[in-house]
Amino acid sequence: MTTAQGWLQVGLFCALLTALTPLLGAYMHKVFRGDAILASSAGRVERGFYRILRVDPGEEQDWKAYARSVLVVSLGSWLLLYLILRTQGIHPFNPAGFSSGPADLSFNTASSFVSNTNWQFYAGETTLSNFSQMAGLAVQNFVSAAVGIAVAIAVIRGFSNRSLSTLGCFWVDFTRALLYVLLPIAFALALLFVSQGVVQSLAPARAFTSLEGAEQAIALGPVASQEAIKLLGTNGGGFFNVNSAMPFENPSGLVNVVQMLAILAIPAGLTATFGRMVGNRRQGWMIYGAMFAFFAAAVAIVYAAEAHGSPAQHLAGIAGGNLEGKETRFGMPGTSLFAVVTTVASCGAVNAAMESLTGIGGAIPMANMMTGEVIFGGVGSGLYSMLMFVILAVFVAGLMVGRTPELLGKKIGAREVKLTMIGTLAAPLLALVATAAAIASGHGLRSIHNGGPQGFSETLYAYVSQANNNGSAFAGYTGFVQPNAPGNAGAFGLTFADLLGGGAMLAGRFLPLVAVLAIAGALAGRTAHPDGPGTLRTDTATFGALTIGTILLVALLTFVPALLLGPVVQGLTDRMFR
Amino acid sequence: MKRDAHATVVALAVLTLVLGLAYPLAVTGVGQVAFHDAANGSQLTVDGRTVGSRLLGQGFRATRYFHSRPSQTDWNPSATAFSNAGPNGADTRAAIAARAAAYLRLEGRYDSGLTRAAIPPDAVQTSGSGVDPHITVANARIQARRVAQVRGLPLARVDRLVDEHTDGRGLGLFGEPGVNVLELNVALDQETAR
Numbered sequence: 001m002t003t004a005q006g007w008l009q010v011g012l013f014c015a016l017l018t019a020l021t022p023l024l025g026a027y028m029h030k031v032f033r034g035d036a037i038l039a040s041s042a043g044r045v046e047r048g049f050y051r052i053l054r055v056d057p058g059e060e061q062d063w064k065a066y067a068r069s070v071l072v073v074s075l076g077s078w079l080l081l082y083l084i085l086r087t088q089g090i091h092p093f094n095p096a097g098f099s100s101g102p103a104d105l106s107f108n109t110a111s112s113f114v115s116n117t118n119w120q121f122y123a124g125e126t127t128l129s130n131f132s133q134m135a136g137l138a139v140q141n142f143v144s145a146a147v148g149i150a151v152a153i154a155v156i157r158g159f160s161n162r163s164l165s166t167l168g169c170f171w172v173d174f175t176r177a178l179l180y181v182l183l184p185i186a187f188a189l190a191l192l193f194v195s196q197g198v199v200q201s202l203a204p205a206r207a208f209t210s211l212e213g214a215e216q217a218i219a220l221g222p223v224a225s226q227e228a229i230k231l232l233g234t235n236g237g238g239f240f241n242v243n244s245a246m247p248f249e250n251p252s253g254l255v256n257v258v259q260m261l262a263i264l265a266i267p268a269g270l271t272a273t274f275g276r277m278v279g280n281r282r283q284g285w286m287i288y289g290a291m292f293a294f295f296a297a298a299v300a301i302v303y304a305a306e307a308h309g310s311p312a313q314h315l316a317g318i319a320g321g322n323l324e325g326k327e328t329r330f331g332m333p334g335t336s337l338f339a340v341v342t343t344v345a346s347c348g349a350v351n352a353a354m355e356s357l358t359g360i361g362g363a364i365p366m367a368n369m370m371t372g373e374v375i376f377g378g379v380g381s382g383l384y385s386m387l388m389f390v391i392l393a394v395f396v397a398g399l400m401v402g403r404t405p406e407l408l409g410k411k412i413g414a415r416e417v418k419l420t421m422i423g424t425l426a427a428p429l430l431a432l433v434a435t436a437a438a439i440a441s442g443h444g445l446r447s448i449h450n451g452g453p454q455g456f457s458e459t460l461y462a463y464v465s466q467a468n469n470n471g472s473a474f475a476g477y478t479g480f481v482q483p484n485a486p487g488n489a490g491a492f493g494l495t496f497a498d499l500l501g502g503g504a505m506l507a508g509r510f511l512p513l514v515a516v517l518a519i520a521g522a523l524a525g526r527t528a529h530p531d532g533p534g535t536l537r538t539d540t541a542t543f544g545a546l547t548i549g550t551i552l553l554v555a556l557l558t559f560v561p562a563l564l565l566g567p568v569v570q571g572l573t574d575r576m577f578r
Numbered sequence: 579m580k581r582d583a584h585a586t587v588v589a590l591a592v593l594t595l596v597l598g599l600a601y602p603l604a605v606t607g608v609g610q611v612a613f614h615d616a617a618n619g620s621q622l623t624v625d626g627r628t629v630g631s632r633l634l635g636q637g638f639r640a641t642r643y644f645h646s647r648p649s650q651t652d653w654n655p656s657a658t659a660f661s662n663a664g665p666n667g668a669d670t671r672a673a674i675a676a677r678a679a680a681y682l683r684l685e686g687r688y689d690s691g692l693t694r695a696a697i698p699p700d701a702v703q704t705s706g707s708g709v710d711p712h713i714t715v716a717n718a719r720i721q722a723r724r725v726a727q728v729r730g731l732p733l734a735r736v737d738r739l740v741d742e743h744t745d746g747r748g749l750g751l752f753g754e755p756g757v758n759v760l761e762l763n764v765a766l767d768q769e770t771a772r
Contacts, residue, residue, distance in 0.1 A: 009752055052592070053585040069582050076586035080594075126657050135598035142597045143590075171585055183597070187605065194609035197633055200617045202606060205656055208621075208628040210636040211643070211763055218619045218631050219656035224609060225602035242658040245706030247633035248619065252745070253753015310665035313703065316674040317694040324663055324670065324703040328647070328712035329745070331754030352706045353660035362665075454664040476662035576668040 001321070002307045006333035010299055013257060013337055014292070017264055021288060024265055025272020031180045032153050032173060032273070049175055060166035063521025066154055067514050069170035070147055074114055074510070077143050082110040084136040094129035095204035097487045101127070105480050105493030111502035113137055115509035116144035116378055118230070118237030118348050118471040121479035121498060125219050125240050127488050130202060137237055138226045142186075145233030145266075146177040148380030151513055152270055153177075153277075155384045158520025159408050160278045165525030167517070181266070182232060189228035189262055197251035200224040223248055231262035234378045236348030236471040244338070244351040245327055256334050256351060260341045267345050267376035270383045278408055282539035287386060290544045294375040294551075295344050298364050303336035305361035311574040322361070325353025336361070343368040346378035348471025355450070355458065355474035359571025362474070363563060366461055369468045370559045371551050372427055372512075378469060381509075384516045388420045391519070393543065393550040395420075397536055407538055409528030416519050423515035427467045427508045428558040434463035434504050435562065443496040449476025452577025457566035464559075466501045467508035622760060624767075630760050631655070635711045641684070642728045643763045644713070644721050647700050648677055651708035661704040677702040688724040696720075712756025715744060729770055739765050 030036075037043050038057060050057050061069065084091070085106040089099045101109065105121055112119040118141075122128060128137070150173035157167050194200045205217040223239040227249055230236060236243070244250040250259055268288065275284020310322040326335045330351055338351040343365035354365060368375060374386040391407060395417050398405030405412040438444025438459050447462070448455040458477040465472055479497035483490045537543060609617040620632040630636050635646040637653040646653065650661035663670040678694055681701050686692050698717040713721075718740045726736040743762040747753050 012751060049592070053588050054581065055585055068579065069585075072579070072582040073586045073589065076583075076590055080590055123657075123659075134602045135594050138602065139590075139594050139598040143593060171589075174589075178593070178597075183601065187601065190605045191608060191612075194605065194617050195613045197616045197620050199619045200602075200606050200609040201619075203618070206619065206621070206628065208630055210653075211629050211760065211767075212636070212638055212640060214637060214653075216630070216636070216654065217656045218621065218634065220619055222602040222606060224617075225605040240658050240707075242660055242707045245660075246658055247631075247707060247709065247711055248655075251620075251633050252748055254748025257748065257752045309699070310670070312663070312665055312667055312670035313674050313699060316671050316678060316702075318674060318678060318697060318699055318702055319695050320699040322665065322703070323699040323705075324665070324674075325660055325706050326703075327706045327710050328700055328714055328756040329710075329753050334753050350706075353662055355660065355662040355664060356670075358665045449662055450664045450667060452666070454666060474662070475660050476664075570664075570666045573666065575666065576671055577664075577666050578668050 002303055002332070006303065009333040010303065010337060013260065014296060016261060017268055020261065020265055021268045022272045024269030025276065025284065028181060028269055028273040029276040031176050034176050037180070046175060046179055050171070053171055055169070055171040057169065057172050059169045060164065061169055062166050063517045066167050066170050067517045070151060070513065071510070073143070073174070074147065077140055078110050078114045081113055081136050081140055082106055084132055085109055088129055088132050091129060091131040093131035093134070093202065096129070098127055098129050099487050099489065102491070102493045104495040104498035108479060108493070108498040108502040111505045112471065113140035113237065114144055115469050115505040116148055116233070116235060116346065116381065117466060117469040117505045118235045119466050119501060119505060120237055120471070120473065121493070121501070123241040123480070123482060124238055125221070126482065127491070130221055133226060133239060134222055138229060141226070141229040141233045141235040141237070142178060142182055145182055145235065145379045146174050148378055149177040149181065149266070150174045150380065151517065152380035152383045155387060155516050155520040156274050156277045158523040159410065161524045162528055163525065167520055167524055182229065186228040186232050189232060190224045192258065193224040193227055193255065196255045198224040198227055198255070199248045228262070230349060231259050231347065232266065234263055234267065234345045234347040236342065238349060244349050250351055253329055253334055256330050256338065260338055263341050263345045263347045263349065264376050266379045267382040270380065274383060280408070280539055283408065286539045286544045287390070289541070290547045291375045291386065293548055294371070295340065298340045298344065298368055299337055302340055302361045302364045303333060305358045306336050307332045308358070310358050312576065315574065315576065322358055325356030327351065339365050340368065342472055343470060344375035346373040346381060346468060346470045348465065350472050353475060354472055355476050359567050359569070362457065363567035363571060365472065366464055366563065366567060367555065369464050369470045370428070370555045372424055373468045373470065374551060381469065381513070385423070385512060388423045388516060388519070389551050390538070390547055391416060391420045392424065393547040394536065394538060396550060397546055401536070403534065403536070406529065406535065409530065410523050410526045413522070416522055419515045419519045423512040424554060426511040430467035430504045430508050431464040432558070432562060434467065434500050435460050438463065438497070438500060447477050447479060447494055447497045449478065453566050453569040454577060457570070460562055460566050462501065463504055467504040469505060469509050622764065624764055629764065632758065632761060633711055634709045635759055638759065638763065641724060643766070644718060644725060644759050646759045647705045647710050647713055648702065649708040650704045653709055655709045658707055658709070660706060663704065674702050685720050685724055688727050689720060692720065711758055711760060712745065713759055715755055715757055718757040725766065729766065731769065739769065
């Protein structure tokens with residue numbers, strides 16, 4: 001049963017998010033205009049960084065140069081992270097003596113973190129050293145998030161620039177995203193988390209004897225520092241295998257709310273930044289409103305479904321909500337909210353076992369990802385992917401009324417619409433083809449944990465999550481076999497799942513990213529026509545509804561058959577499967 | 579291209595030092611000084627001996643103790659994993675049914691009115707972490723009858739200890755109240771020893 005108190009929690013969270021959005025949006029607007037900071041004494045660090053990078057902060061890049069910088073820094077990051085994972089055994093800060101990762105799993109993990117996905121085929125606390133977590137994963141949590149924010153800012157400039165045909169300088173946007181947005185907020189969040197019980201220590205695990213005499217160990221590590229950026233950068237890769245369900249990552253109902261706000265803060269705030277940069281704040285609110293409508297509906301459905309309970313428990317004679325895989329301190333509302341927050345944003349952190357959600361409760365997180373991560377979405381990537389759907393909505397509206405489509409006064413041409421189609425259809429195509437390949441070829445069957453429609457759901461979830469750079473999982477699906485041996489001797493990856501998933505993550509990240517930069521490049525410098533009586537207003541609730549419809553149409557047409565085979569079957573039946 | 583390559587190499591070197599080492603070390607430094615107890619896992623000591631963490635549930639089998647939620651990992655806090663039990667899984671139903679039968683068998687001896695339909699879901703479904711430190715208040719109220727009788731304490735006294743070790747919602751609003759099982763059991767031992 002849902003409770004009034006539960007709905008109150010949902011409502012309060014929505015109110016907090018809506019209140020935070022314009023504040024952070026205005027701050028980021030200031031940061032990325034940035035020249036005032038740069039000239040002041042506070043800009044000393046920033047200026048020094050440009051000097052050693054040999055970057056001229058006044059430089060302007062066209063879309064190709066901008067995209068090239070993004071790709072080069074991402075390639076460099078990928079190589080560095082792969083190298084760290086493969087040579088883990090020789091690094092310091094490895095108190096448990098974990099050995100280096102296998103090639104296929106390391107490929108998957110490196111692709112996962114560079115693409116801001118943080119898909120976890122690896123098990124954090126039992127395979128990765130503190131060095132790999134800090135110098136490897138945590139750095140990419142920052143870098144991939146900063147890349148996403150930078151690209152979003154560049155794309156907004158494509159809409160707002162009237163005379164320049166350039167998009168700004170990648171290195172400047174990247175630096176400012178790190179220096180003024182991600183690092184300071186992460187530092188404050190990390191300390192808040194430590195004060196509430198999230199561990200932060202470099203000491204080895206502390207052995208103890210339990211009250212009934214069992215010999216156990218408290219696993220310690222630099223958790224809080226990684227936790228903060230894991231959420232803020234919509235990364236999602238946890239220090240522990242069970243992620244934010246682990247009390248050491250997420251110790252209370254209060255921290256849980258802060259974590260959810262941290263996930264959505266930047267993606268939501270960027271809608272307001274967009275409104276300010278294009279000089280039409282209502283336009284920002286229209287985008288926020290469309291995202292929010294999806295979000296609120298998703299939370300309501302998941303909460304109702306989970307509070308209703310699962311068929312398995314009902315048949316076993318147990319009344320009440322489905323608490324399988326959920327923590328007591330979060331309860332139904334705190335878990336349902338988190339499941340939706342993490343899947344609308346391309347975060348992928350989880351505070352409960354997604355696989356143990358009810359059929360409908362699990363279908364909604366999948367559907368959230370299937371929209372292409374445009375309901376708030378990943379930091380930066382959510383906004384730029386949403387803008388492609390806005391272009392699509394303008395195009396559809398233009399066809400209906402027989403006018404040349406225009407957005408913010410700029411004409412949308414055939415090339416932009418084609419690029420939009422590439423950008424919006426890349427991830428669905430990757431997800432469906434990978435799912436089909438994994439199941440039809442039989443190579444993916446080894447990764448499946450549960451049988452029946454649940455096994456199909458696991459597979460579909462895995463590739464939808466990876467292609468859309470989410471990272472959450474029906475965690476039964478595996479790409480890594482880990483024996484219970486010290487240092488992970490004898491562990492190996494499942495090559496097919498690791499490579500297919502890794503490839504999907506990279507393509508799902510960089511195809512839309514380049515496509516949207518190309519669109520922005522084409523729009524930048526295009527003359528903006530003043531609004532006339534025949535102009536289609538794009539900052540109204542009506543247009544918001546049209547945008548929602550467009551997203552629904554694309555996602556539904558693409559994914560309904562696949563959804564029917566897995567979670568919907570489970571949601572509609574009381575049958576048990578082996 | 580060459581400029582980007584140079585900037586990438588320098589940036590990654592600097593960022594690895596700043597974000598990969600300086601940032602976590604700074605958080606560790608401040609955390610260890612300002613929030614020493616919390617940063618080290620909120621360890622619970624009894625007579626100078628560490629018996630666990632306030633944030634980690636442990637396995638209890640003795641009838642004199644409150645029991646934690648079922649765990650898929652035998653309450654191991656250093657190798658966590660989900661049960662991944664599906665909502666339509668025949669195994670899931672069987673596991674829940676078996677745990678419900680065991681719960682009824684144990685608690686029914688001290689509360690003859692207890693029915694299967696009245697068993698709180700948290701008592702028979704595994705938690706996310708496998709080390710959930712809490713049980714629901716409803717679950718604790720049922721177990722309190724057993725613990726009180728086994729220890730020869732008045733039920734009202736045990737119920738009051740349950741209340742004292744119930745963590746409320748964050749700011750009174752967020753999350754669900756839960757009874758901290760380890761703290762409660764330690765308090766019971768101290769109560770009985772007195």
